[in-house]
């Protein structure tokens with residue numbers, strides 16, 4: 001059974017959420033697929049004038065990749081961890097990259113005006129809210145509250161027509177109920193990428209919700225490969241691929 005491993009992973013996740021140890025050590029760290037794996041999906045959404053917010057940047061290269069793609073409208077990266085933020089600032093300074101603003105901030109209480117950004121992006125950050133969420137079909141109330149808060153904040157800081165991109169292993173049957181909550185005006189679509197294990201690339205566009213998506217709540221078609229995907233999820237160490245000792 002995978003139980004001991006799961007307990008170990010949960011323990012690791014808790015330590016990780018409590019402390020900043022992970023961020024002190026590596027040059028940069030991608031929690032999963034890096035830019036090259038989803039560039040084909042992200043590049044078509046970019047244009048020079050965009051102002052972009054990355055939520056939960058850790059010490060990832062995504063922000064600077066946006067500059068490299070020609071985004072000049074401003075790239076702001078936030079993380080709750082001051083250690084991660086300092087680490088990323090130092091790394092950017094060392095390599096001489098300017099133009100990425102790295103800020104300590106809580107995605108559950110975003111310190112930005114309404115309608116500030118054309119694009120908000122997160123990679124593996126919403127996933128953190130699902131750690132210890134219990135039954136994925138019926139996540140515990142804390143998870144539901146926090147995910148809702150995160151999405152409300154992102155929806156608010158997006159300009160009309162702005163897009164939220166969520167890059168995650170979270171499958172549509174677990175994410176759509178949050179994305180498609182009645183209070184949001186965005187359309188919801190997604191792509192997958194990666195081989196073997198599927199990652200999801202969701203695109204939500206503010207103000208573009210189609211009328212029928214208001215009515216279809218929860219009658220989702222069965223996903224034939226669900227059990228297999230779930231198995232893979234169990235075997236993928238993923239966020240918790242790290243050793244407890246490393247933390």
Ligand SMILES: C[S@@+](CC[C@H](N)C(=O)[O-])C[C@H]1O[C@@H](n2cnc3c(N)ncnc32)[C@H](O)[C@@H]1O
Nearest residue numbers: 030031056057058060079080081106107123124
């Ligand atoms: C799984 S990591 C992903 C990091 C990065 N996006 C990447 O792909 O490598 C999740 C990140 O979210 C940050 N985080 C967790 N809760 C947060 C919150 N409430 N507000 C902002 N960042 C948060 C963590 O500090 C961590 O850096």
